[in-house]
Each structure stands twice: as C-alpha cells, then as structure tokens.
Amino acid sequence: MLRAIRHKSICPAFGAFRAFASAAKEMTVREALNSALDEEMSADPKVFLMGEEVGEYQGAYKISKGLLDKYGPERVLDTPITEAGFAGIGVGAAYYGLRPVVEFMTFNFSMQAIDHIINSAAKSNYMSAGQISVPIVFRGPNGAAAGVGAQHSQCYAAWYASCPGLKVLAPYSSEDARGLLKAAIRDPDPVVFLENELLYGESFPVSAEVLDSSFCLPIGKAKIEREGKDVTITAYSKMVGYALKAAEILAKEGVSAEVINLRSIRPLDRTTINASVRKTNRLVTVEEGFPQHGVGAEICTSVVEESFGYLDAPVERIAGADVPMPYAANLERMAVPQVEDIVRAAKRACHRSVPLAATA
Amino acid sequence: MSFSATNFAQPRPVPVGIRSNEKSLSSDPFRFRFRGSPSFLGSPHSLRFNPTPPLKLAIPHCRRSTAAAVTDVKSSANMLITKEEGLELYEDMILGRFFEDMCAQMYYRGKMFGFVHLYNGQEAVSTGFIKLLKKEDTVVSTYRDHVHALSKGVPARAVMSELFGKATGCCRGQGGSMHMFSKEHNLIGGFAFIGEGIPVATGAAFSSKYRREVLKEASADHVTLAFFGDGTCNNGQFYECLNMAALWKLPIIFVVENNLWAIGMSHLRATSDPEIWKKGPAFGMAGVHVDGMDVLKVREVAKEAIERARRGDGPTLVECETYRFRGHSLADPDELRDPAEKARYAARDPISALKKYMIENKLANEQELKSIEKKIDEVLDDAVEFSDESPLPPRSQLLENVFADSKGFGIGPDGKYRCEDPKFTQGTAHV
Numbered sequence: 001m002l003r004a005i006r007h008k009s010i011c012p013a014f015g016a017f018r019a020f021a022s023a024a025k026e027m028t029v030r031e032a033l034n035s036a037l038d039e040e041m042s043a044d045p046k047v048f049l050m051g052e053e054v055g056e057y058q059g060a061y062k063i064s065k066g067l068l069d070k071y072g073p074e075r076v077l078d079t080p081i082t083e084a085g086f087a088g089i090g091v092g093a094a095y096y097g098l099r100p101v102v103e104f105m106t107f108n109f110s111m112q113a114i115d116h117i118i119n120s121a122a123k124s125n126y127m128s129a130g131q132i133s134v135p136i137v138f139r140g141p142n143g144a145a146a147g148v149g150a151q152h153s154q155c156y157a158a159w160y161a162s163c164p165g166l167k168v169l170a171p172y173s174s175e176d177a178r179g180l181l182k183a184a185i186r187d188p189d190p191v192v193f194l195e196n197e198l199l200y201g202e203s204f205p206v207s208a209e210v211l212d213s214s215f216c217l218p219i220g221k222a223k224i225e226r227e228g229k230d231v232t233i234t235a236y237s238k239m240v241g242y243a244l245k246a247a248e249i250l251a252k253e254g255v256s257a258e259v260i261n262l263r264s265i266r267p268l269d270r271t272t273i274n275a276s277v278r279k280t281n282r283l284v285t286v287e288e289g290f291p292q293h294g295v296g297a298e299i300c301t302s303v304v305e306e307s308f309g310y311l312d313a314p315v316e317r318i319a320g321a322d323v324p325m326p327y328a329a330n331l332e333r334m335a336v337p338q339v340e341d342i343v344r345a346a347k348r349a350c351h352r353s354v355p356l357a358a359t360a
Numbered sequence: 361m362s363f364s365a366t367n368f369a370q371p372r373p374v375p376v377g378i379r380s381n382e383k384s385l386s387s388d389p390f391r392f393r394f395r396g397s398p399s400f401l402g403s404p405h406s407l408r409f410n411p412t413p414p415l416k417l418a419i420p421h422c423r424r425s426t427a428a429a430v431t432d433v434k435s436s437a438n439m440l441i442t443k444e445e446g447l448e449l450y451e452d453m454i455l456g457r458f459f460e461d462m463c464a465q466m467y468y469r470g471k472m473f474g475f476v477h478l479y480n481g482q483e484a485v486s487t488g489f490i491k492l493l494k495k496e497d498t499v500v501s502t503y504r505d506h507v508h509a510l511s512k513g514v515p516a517r518a519v520m521s522e523l524f525g526k527a528t529g530c531c532r533g534q535g536g537s538m539h540m541f542s543k544e545h546n547l548i549g550g551f552a553f554i555g556e557g558i559p560v561a562t563g564a565a566f567s568s569k570y571r572r573e574v575l576k577e578a579s580a581d582h583v584t585l586a587f588f589g590d591g592t593c594n595n596g597q598f599y600e601c602l603n604m605a606a607l608w609k610l611p612i613i614f615v616v617e618n619n620l621w622a623i624g625m626s627h628l629r630a631t632s633d634p635e636i637w638k639k640g641p642a643f644g645m646a647g648v649h650v651d652g653m654d655v656l657k658v659r660e661v662a663k664e665a666i667e668r669a670r671r672g673d674g675p676t677l678v679e680c681e682t683y684r685f686r687g688h689s690l691a692d693p694d695e696l697r698d699p700a701e702k703a704r705y706a707a708r709d710p711i712s713a714l715k716k717y718m719i720e721n722k723l724a725n726e727q728e729l730k731s732i733e734k735k736i737d738e739v740l741d742d743a744v745e746f747s748d749e750s751p752l753p754p755r756s757q758l759l760e761n762v763f764a765d766s767k768g769f770g771i772g773p774d775g776k777y778r779c780e781d782p783k784f785t786q787g788t789a790h791v
Contacts, residue, residue, distance in 0.1 A: 045574060045575055046575070048570070048574075074570070074573060074574050075574060079604070080600070080603060080604065080607070082600035082603070082604065084559065084596060084597045084600060085559050085562070085597055085600025085601050085603075085604055086559070086600075086604070087559070088556065088558070088559020088560050088562065088563060088597065088601075089559050089560075089562045089563035089566055089601070089604065090563060091559070091560050091563055092500075092548070092559060092560035092561060092562060092563020092564040092565075092566065092567065093563040093564070093566050093567040093570065094563070095548050095560065095563065095564060095567075096498075096563075096564055096567035096568075096571075097567070098567050098570060098571075115553055115556060116556070116559065116560075119551070119552075119553060119556060120549070120551065120556055120560050124541070124549075125761050125762065125763065125764055126534055126761050126762050127531060127534055127535040127539040127541060127550070128531050128534075128535060128539070128541030128543070128761075129531040129532035129533075129534045129535070129541075129760075129761055130760070130761040130764070131531070131541050131542065131543035131544075132541055132543055132548060133764035134764075135764075164762050165762050165763065167763075167768050187765060188763075188764035188765050189763045189764050189765055189768055218767075219767065219768070220767060220768070220770045220771050220777070221771065264770075266768075266770075267767075267768055267769055267770025267771070268770060269770065269771055270770070270771075270773075271771045271772065271773055271775055272771075274773075306773070
C-alpha cells in the first residue's frame with residue numbers, strides 16, 4: 001500500500017497521483033522552465049537569454065520555445081559557438097547590472113567557459129570587496145542522457161559546488177524547476193542551474209501557487225519528498241525519482257525511507273539532512289556523478305561532523321561508476337545508479353544481508 | 361560599415377584626405393622597415409636592427425580624423441595638444457612611472473608581496489587612451505593594471521593601500537595587485553588570466569548597447585577599452601570576442617599593448633603572423649598599428665577609435681608597439697631580452713619624448729615640468745605613508761562579500777540563515 005504522503009510529493013511513475021484535490025494541472029519540466037523564463041523576462045527588461053540555438057531553433061531542447069518571437073533578437077541572442085566568449089560577455093554585462101541567463105547546450109560545454117564561471121563570476125564580488133556583484137545564471141542540462149557517450153555525460157554538481165561565491169541548484173520536478181529558476185534569475189549572485197535532459201519531458205502536477213508568476217523557492221532549502229523513519233536517502237535531479245521508486249519498493253519490504261530532494265547543492269541544506277539522520281539514524285546518499293569528491297562525500301562528512309553519535313550504520317554512498325561514461329546501453333546502465341542499487345544500499349544500511357556488488 | 365581585408369592588409373600609397381588610421385600603417389616608414397627585416401623583433405641573439413631616426417610626431421593639418429602627410433609644424437595653431445592637455449598628459453605619465461618605481465622599492469622592502477607586474481615604459485598607451493575617456497566609460501585590464509587604475513582616476517592612496525593589502529585599498533585588500541576594481545571609476549578589473557578580461561570587456565560594451573537600444577536609455581553611449589598584451593592575441597577568447605564585437609557592433613576598443621614579450625616568450629616565436637592589427641579586418645573591423653612609445657600618436661588614434669565606438673559604428677583593434685622597461689614581474693630575472701633592444705627602447709622613453717615635444721614647441725618650460733614631478737613625488741610619499749598607517753583588514757572581513765546575497769552561506773543548525781546570526785563573521789565559522 002502506498003503510504004500517506006504529506007507534501008505535494010511527486011511520483012512520476014504514478015503520474016495522476018495528487019496530494020491535494022486543488023492541484024489540477026500537470027506541467028512538464030520543459031514547460032516549467034519556459035514559463036519561468038518567459039515570466040522573468042517579461043517582468044524585468046534587464047533579463048536576457050544568450051546561448052547556442054536559443055533563438056531561431058527555439059532552444060536545443062526547446063526550453064526557450066517562443067521566446068524569440070515574443071522578446072526579439074536583442075533579448076534572445078543566438079551566439080556563435082564560443083562558450084568562453086559568450087560566458088565572459090554575460091559576466092561583463094552582469095557587472096553592469098543586466099541579468100543574463102547564459103545557456104550551455106550541456107554543462108559539458110561549460111568546461112570551455114569554466115574560467116569565467118569561477119574566476120570572473122564567482123570571485124568578483126569578493127575580489128572587488130562588494131563593489132561588483134554578478135547577477136548571472138548559467139543553466140543547461142547536466143549529467144547523463146541516453147547513449148551520448150563519455151564527453152556528453154558528466155555531472156558537474158560537485159565541481160561547481162566546491163567553489164565559494166557560486167550558488168548551485170539542481171531542480172527535480174516542475175515545481176522545483178519553476179521556483180528555483182525564478183529564484184536564480186532574481187538572485188544577485190552567480191547561479192549555476194543544473195537541469196537534466198531526461199527530465200525535460202516528464203510531467204508533474206503543479207498547484208495554483210506554483211503557477212503564480214511571483215512563485216519562488218528559497219535557495220538553500222532541501223525538500224523532504226517523502227517522510228520516513230528507518231533510513232534517509234538524499235538525492236538531487238533525476239536521482240530523486242529513482243529514490244522515490246526505491247522508497248516504494250522498500251516500503252513493501254517494511255523499510256520506511258525518508259527521501260530528501262536536495263534542490264540546492266550549494267549552499268547545501270545540512271540542517272535538513274542532519275535533522276533527518278538524527279531521526280532515522282541511517283543515511284544513503286545518491287548521485288549520478290563520479291564518486292570521488294562528490295556531493296555524497298560532502299554530505300557524509302557533514303553528517304559525521306554534526307551527527308556522528310546518531311549514526312547506527314556507516315553512510316552508504318551511491319554514485320555513478322568511477323569510469324568515463326560508456327556508450328553501450330548495458331554498460332551505461334551499469335555506470336549510472338539504478339533503483340535496485342538504491343534499494344540494496346538502503347537495506348545494507350538497515351543491516352539486511354545483501355551482497356555489495358551490483359549484478360549485471 | 362564593412363571593411364574588406366584588403367583595405368588594411370597591404371600598404372599602399374596614401375593620397376591626401378585618407379583616414380588617419382589607414383595612413384598611420386601604410387606611410388609609417390617604421391612599419392615598412394619592420395616588414396623587411398624580421399630580425400627586428402624578438403630573438404635576442406640576432407638583433408641587427410638599425411632604427412630610423414626618431415619619428416617626428418605626426419601633426420595633422422586639422423583636428424578631424426582625416427589627416428594628410430606627416431610634417432613638422434611649429435606654429436601653435438596646429439599643435440596636437442594645448443598646454444593644459446600637455447601638462448595633464450605629462451602629469452599622468454609621471455604619476456604612472458613614479459608609482460611603479462615606488463612599487464618596486466616597496467616590494468624589495470617587503471611591504472608588497474605576491475605577484476607585482478610593473479608598467480614602466482608603456483605609459484603612453486594608458487595615458488594616450490584613458491585620458492580621452494569620460495568617467496562612465498569602462499576600462500578592463502590585466503594583471504599589469506596599476507597604471508590603468510591611476511589613469512582612470514583611482515586615487516594613488518587607494519591603489520597603494522590595495523597593494524599593501526590594507527583595509528583602505530580600493531578593494532579593501534581583497535583583490536591585490538592583479539585585481540583592481542573600482543565601480544566608481546568604472547575600472548572593472550584587474551584579471552590574472554590573460555584573455556579573461558576581453559570577454560568581460562565585450563560584455564560591458566554589450567551592456568552599453570543594450571541599455572541604449574533595449575532599455576532606451578538615450579545617454580548610454582559609454583565605450584569600453586580592453587587592454588591586453590601580445591601573448592593574449594594567440595588566445596581563443598580574443599578571437600571569439602573580435603568576432604562577436606564586430607558581429608553585434610559593440611562600442612569597444614581592443615587595445616593591444618604589444619611589448620614583444622610574454623614573460624620570456626618572444627612574440628615572434630609564439631605567433632604565426634606577428635602583425636596583430638591585421639586580425640581586425642579579418643573579423644570585419646578596423647585594425648590600426650600605432651607607435652605606442654609616442655603618447656600623441658596614441659592619442660590621435662584613440663580619438664578616432666573612441667569616436668567610432670561612441671557613435672555606434674562598432675569596434676576597433678589598435679595595436680600599440682610598446683616596451684616594458686622592467687621584467688614581466690618583480691620576480692622575473694629578465695635574462696632573455698637583449699640589452700641592446702632594451703637600450704633602444706629606453707631611448708624612446710615616452711616621458712622624455714613628450715617632455716622634449718612640449719619644450720621644443722614652447723608649450724611648457726623645464727620649471728613647470730619639474731614642479732609636476734615634485735608634486736607627484738609628494739603624492740606618492742603621502743600614498744605610502746597613508747598605506748603604512750592604514751589598518752589590516754579585520755578578521756570579520758574574511759567572510760564578507762563572498763555573495764551579494766549572503767543567504768548563499770546557507771541555513772545554520774538553528775534553521776535560520778547563517779548570515780542572520782550576528783556573530784557569523786567572527787569565527788571562521790562553519791561555512
């Protein structure tokens with residue numbers, strides 16, 4: 001049986017499920033991002049969008065569909081293939097109070113611009129002692145897609161989240177996408193907004209509150225997607241969906257899992273995570289990125305530092321395989337965490353005897 | 361306005377009335393000689409270049425951008441500068457020179473530390489360009505930014521304190537030598553990575569155009585100057601921005617301070633085609649070469665480029681041939697450059713050249729120039745004293761200004777935002 005769910009939690013496998021009778025509308029993440037961009041651009045003429053194929057092509061993943069027609073080529077700029085150049089141009093424009101939204105076709109390409117994201121965006125407010133703030137948003141799909149190979153599949157959450165001066169957000173549902181993107185655009189600091197290509201087409205129910213044009217989510221607050229009492233599972237982006245599915249399976253076996261959607265990688269909501277671990281005493285961190293120096297490593301350290309006495313089992317860390325992403329479909333499946341991996345790890349944390357290695 | 365590559369790529373005979381930028385590169389005998397003997401640049405062991413006699417300072421018949429042949433004109437009606445302008449230029453260059461010399465002194469006395477890159481010898485470029493700007497115009501520089509800051513109007517005290525790492529510096533001691541920022545004077549960096557400032561400058565120019573055309577602020581005609589060196593001209597970001605600036609007709613001037621050396625790498629050894637000004641027309645913008653040791657020539661070229669940008673006709677690439685008298689930084693032993701080359705450029709010291717020009721053309725006398733030098737000495741002594749006496753940044757400053765919105769430090773154990781705790785900045789904190 002499905003457990004009672006308090007918040008407007010989302011189970012994409014059960015698309016029509018709703019917590020409140022008033023949450024009538026469904027929205028894909030793509031529509032959520034598009035509407036957020038549209039509303040912010042309409043509210044503030046200083047907001048503009050810049051990136052490859054954002055204009056006439058309607059966006060490489062159609063996120064910016066219709067925006068060129070509505071706002072014109074001066075505010076929706078198709079750039080040449082020059083990540084370093086246009087990221088830097090965005091930063092320079094942000095120095096002067098404009099609010100650029102710079103789209104990277106995928107965050108893998110952001111590596112060509114990472115100097116500007118870190119050195120001229122993140123550090124400038126500090127280096128100038130507060131004279132120059134950089135209200136810029138760098139957004140785009142992050143992490144693995146399907147069969148796109150090693151150079152198009154890396155997750156950059158850990159890299160950007162280690163840098164002071166940046167805020168790093170990773171939405172999961174449409175509500176997250178809308179609220180966090182609006183918050184990011186309104187934020188006076190550089191924000192790295194990590195979307196996920198495979199989530200763009202997924203539909204989630206949204207309430208009237210989410211649809212309101214002033215809807216904004218706070219940066220730095222995680223969301224408890226599903227309450228539980230036996231084990232805490234933290235996840236972000238696509239892995240939240242997997243964690244929720246895992247929680248369903250675990251529930252059938254009598255393990256009540258609490259699923260935390262991090263939403264914000266930097267600043268990390270250590271308070272919510274630690275409060276949850278103090279309640280459940282067990283932690284499983286889930287992420288798609290490489291394991292070493294990853295988000296899970298940071299969460300584990302935070303819990304060890306603050307709630308060591310509350311832990312009843314070692315922290316279980318689920319991450320992508322420590323290999324460049326292979327192309328073959330079966331290998332790719334093995335290189336990214338699957339629902340079974342999360343279930344197994346949760347059971348291990350609960351001292352069920354389950355072997356460590358993944359089966360093919 | 362489009363330029364075909366042939367307009368500037370090859371020299372050709374110059375009829376009267378041609379624009380001064382075309383003239384300066386095709387009729388400049390110095391350039392012709394350069395083209396003929398590749399040994400002029402770079403290689404320290406094979407320098408056999410015989411310089412032309414020092415060029416007469418170019419004086420157009422009229423003050424507009426159309427200029428004719430280079431002649432020597434003595435009458436004051438045709439002076440390139442008035443007495444006031446001349447004294448202003450002289451004072452700015454002396455300030456730059458003396459300031460950098462003082463930096464060297466302070467460094468060796470341990471008051472300054474880290475990386476310090478001095479500008480001695482290149483003052484004509486900074487003064488020639490920046491003194492034509494309005495306060496709202498923007499300057500973006502590299503790590504060799506002290507003199508750009510001074511020319512743009514940042515007080516010597518603020519720059520010196522910043523170098524000493526004191527709380528009274530222009531960035532409260534948080535930036536340092538390589539990261540000078542002043543919002544008030546529109547100096548937006550100070551970047552350590554070469555090439556990094558170019559896209560940022562292009563963005564500042566973009567914001568000026570955006571403000572005028574999208575936000576409809578009619579008075580937004582600000583131009584941006586991006587200063588960078590010869591080494592940067594091999595960097596990808598440079599080309600990306602030449603393309604986008606020309607494509608979107610941004611009000612920017614790319615000023616190359618070609619001092620022939622990138623630390624110990626000679627420009628000739630690093631560049632397939634060392635004539636940097638040619639890269640402008642390849643992207644559809646004007647490309648100009650100018651003698652960067654001559655402040656008046658630089659000023660004439662700068663005037664035209666700035667006017668072009670201000671009226672919305674797009675970017676210009678200006679290559680200034682200049683030289684740094686000191687090493688790349690104070691840590692550089694500077695062993696690779698031929699002393700003969702250094703001596704040759706020392707003879708073309710821009711400050712001596714301007715002094716000579718002013719005195720010969722009766723714009724000022726020895727006495728007035730000496731009094732400017734004395735004044736600057738006093739300004740610098742005051743700056744050093746001020747910096748010495750200024751306090752170091754307090755401990756609480758460590759965590760300040762990481763974010764404009766400090767909620768970025770996240771939520772603390774008590775469920776409130778960390779930055780809301782009044783004691784937040786007092787410890788090194790759990791950030």
